Amino acid sequence: MTQDVTNRDHALALDEQDPLRELRDEFVIDSPDVIYLDGNSLGRLPQATRRRLDQVIGEEWGRDLITSWERWIDRPYQVGDLIAEHLLGARPGEVVVSDSTSVNLYKLASAALDARPGRRAIVTDDDNFPTDRYILQGIAAQRGLELRVLASDPIHGPSPADVAAVLDSDVALVCFSHVAYRSGALLDMAAITRLAHDAGALMLWDLCHSAGSVPVRLEACGVDLAVGCTYKYLNAGPGAPAFLYVRRELQDRLRSPIWGWFGQRDQFAMGLEYDPVPGVGRFQVGTPPILGVSAVEEGVRLLARAGIDQLRAKGVALTDYLIRLADAWLAPLGFEVATPRDPQRRGSHVSLAHREAYRICRAWIERYRVIPDFRAPDRLRIGPAPIYTRFVEVYDALDRLRRLVENKEYAEYDATPARVT
Numbered sequence: 001m002t003q004d005v006t007n008r009d010h011a012l013a014l015d016e017q018d019p020l021r022e023l024r025d026e027f028v029i030d031s032p033d034v035i036y037l038d039g040n041s042l043g044r045l046p047q048a049t050r051r052r053l054d055q056v057i058g059e060e061w062g063r064d065l066i067t068s069w070e071r072w073i074d075r076p077y078q079v080g081d082l083i084a085e086h087l088l089g090a091r092p093g094e095v096v097v098s099d100s101t102s103v104n105l106y107k108l109a110s111a112a113l114d115a116r117p118g119r120r121a122i123v124t125d126d127d128n129f130p131t132d133r134y135i136l137q138g139i140a141a142q143r144g145l146e147l148r149v150l151a152s153d154p155i156h157g158p159s160p161a162d163v164a165a166v167l168d169s170d171v172a173l174v175c176f177s178h179v180a181y182r183s184g185a186l187l188d189m190a191a192i193t194r195l196a197h198d199a200g201a202l203m204l205w206d207l208c209h210s211a212g213s214v215p216v217r218l219e220a221c222g223v224d225l226a227v228g229c230t231y232k233y234l235n236a237g238p239g240a241p242a243f244l245y246v247r248r249e250l251q252d253r254l255r256s257p258i259w260g261w262f263g264q265r266d267q268f269a270m271g272l273e274y275d276p277v278p279g280v281g282r283f284q285v286g287t288p289p290i291l292g293v294s295a296v297e298e299g300v301r302l303l304a305r306a307g308i309d310q311l312r313a314k315g316v317a318l319t320d321y322l323i324r325l326a327d328a329w330l331a332p333l334g335f336e337v338a339t340p341r342d343p344q345r346r347g348s349h350v351s352l353a354h355r356e357a358y359r360i361c362r363a364w365i366e367r368y369r370v371i372p373d374f375r376a377p378d379r380l381r382i383g384p385a386p387i388y389t390r391f392v393e394v395y396d397a398l399d400r401l402r403r404l405v406e407n408k409e410y411a412e413y414d415a416t417p418a419r420v421t
Helices: 008-017 021-026 047-061 065-072 075-088 101-114 130-143 160-166 189-198 248-253 290-306 308-333 357-368 391-406
Strands: 095-097 121-125 146-150 171-177 202-206 225-228 243-246 350-353 373-375 379-382
Touching: 008 308, 008 391, 021 290, 047 065, 047 290, 075 095, 075 243, 075 290, 101 130, 101 171, 101 202, 101 225, 101 243, 121 130, 130 146, 130 171, 146 160, 160 171, 160 189, 171 189, 189 202, 243 248, 290 308, 308 350, 308 391, 357 373, 357 379, 357 391
Parallel strands: 121 146, 121 171, 171 202, 202 225
Antiparallel strands: 095 243, 225 243, 350 379, 373 379
């Protein structure tokens, strides 16, 4: 017999069957009456991270002071290897925790362009994350290059056929987000990477909305370069350092545009001339943020306990459940699902379009204590992180949303968006 998704008992039954349900207790949840559906922007705080940072601050820094550098100095590589093994399908020595996503994108894009002299074009799409587009615009302006901005489908993102249509022998670099930040569309990494290589270009992927929520197969897909943040699904905290990936075979052929002392061979010799270390470490710049790197490590270890395949299975189930409730309850109220319905073509968040999305978002937060986020021009973006979100939370959140809109409780809110992060 078909289950009635609009019956709350169905959600409770799904939670009872959830193999990851006990991992919710590994997170700090001080306000259980708040339904948090913005894990794709900022993940919750793991209990282990709080303990780890207390230990790093009190013992490694407070007691041991600078002698702790003997254990700190290699931590960006050690945590990079954990990310590579458990989340990215990459090999040891291909990932390092370093800087921010924006800085890492600049470093890798610049290095890739230097490796393709004579080619004059960069390809991206108009719905790529803004920092990616801005950085590529800046690099193109500095170098006098052409930036080809593909007009992508606002729900499904660029298809391999769309990408093939703008590639030629003048393209040096192709850069897309694996999961679209607005719609949640999951791009075909293998096919698009193959097309870039067939055109003689290098491929750079932004993994911010996929790392930790969907399986990523960098080695299997032949990816050249990738970047990603750690404060979303990796739960490493606001401003936590990002990571970068460089395929092993490319590492010693590429050079970072920022020559910092942590990328220098024999750095403590304090030599006059820059001589980059072999391997991915040449893309390090300055002193690594040890507190942040330690938080990244705890977040990754927790995801590794869950297993990326189980996280993906639950993410598909959560977003499928959300879409089914939206069809039943919200479509009659003017909402449209603005995310691919095919689970193989979406990540772990769902966007709902509505002409009053901004005011609805404010009312949902302030009146009903449900926290999603808003993305211009008209999207409610809902991110049920699979490691800690319950099915009953999705049920209760959408039930509250339905009542809010039916009663037009958003009407008193200003229709002009304030600053939204």
